[in-house]
Amino acid sequence: MSRARRSVPRGFALIVVLLMLAIAMVLGIGAAQVSLVGERSARNDRDTEIAFQAAEAALADAERDVLGPNDSAAQRLCLFNGKDASAFVPGCGGAGVRQGLCAQGEAGAKPVWMSADFAAESATSVAYGAFTGQTYAAGNAATGTRAGALPARAPRYIVEAVRNLGGWQAGQLRSASVRNASHLFRVTAVGYGMREETRVVLQTNLYKPAASPGCPP
Template identity: 75%
Template sequence: MSAAGRSPQRGFSLIVVLLMLVIAMVLGIGAAQLSLVGERSARNDRDAEVAFQAAEAALVDAERDVLGPNPASAQRLCLFNGTDVSAFVPGCGVAGMQQGLCAPAEVGDKPPWMTIDFAAGNARSVAYGTFTGQSYAAGDDAAKARAGTLPARSPRYIVEAVRNFGGWQSNQLQSASAGKASYLFRVTAIGYGMQEDTQVVLQTNLYKPGASPGCPS
């Protein structure tokens, strides 16, 4: 066979090789993108888990603040009494022992936890350990240094007094016009992930029918 007859075959082989190279490049790019997406997803999951654990820690700290035991010198156990919420402030307290204590919202108004700014610069919420003496490692605890695998900032919480219309025991229901109102304490806590914009909010209700031992009843 002449050389002229072999040229079309060599040209066709070149096209096939080029097509295979293109296909290999497309597959390689796709695999790289999938790997990046998987890595990003794993990183986001870890960030959310860090924020969730921080929010849970804030709930535990708030429970110690409200119910005790709390041997810290800054403790304020006597302010939490299911029959006396006079220490709670409309719109949430901003200073001293009343910081983060929120009076019940007026009928028709949004509850405090939906309106309060939980930012570190806002004194209406309580930073972890403020009244318990506990500490929680976070990025903002090291002069805003890089947090690494720690939360970007310390978790925070507020405590709302919530009218207990249903009673705690099913056989001790209260009406809306009950002469002696009792209250539950609703804690709303926020935790941050390694990225500050990753946030988890958790809530719990605490029941404390009376004053702590040693407090005025």
């Protein structure tokens, strides 16, 4: 006795193949997106690290500027005297050797470093090496010049003369009289990544217990 054969619907195999191709395509797109996100994240991390290193370099350059040693012909060590902050002007608007020297803001006002101009060629902030003779490899954002895996432009900083209300010994307070007033020097540095919009801001306080050699006490 012959048995009747069950016929398989035509096109079923094609549908299965198409479904498998669709699944493979979705998985491939997902893997590509994950890879792109990972690559973008790694690129951003590298950009941020470059900006961080540039900001740290600017802090070190500012430390040479304020504390020395600094053998550059453009050095201005005598302007940094904890007992005399006359070289520091409101709005960081000093010119020449007073560039980037900022007087402390009024109580309750917006912090000076938040409103300072760190733009390229700014006259109110200091470019790396301006007063120390040091150089920092970087591109030039103003002309669109890139420098590979280096910052888009050189880092910059400002120095604020901040009234020293507390001593460096625990529980010791400074006199509030003008005659005994002393100052700390707060440095705010901005470093840039390979893209200029990637920025890192770092701050440090510098204490200068005595005037630099050859400067008035």
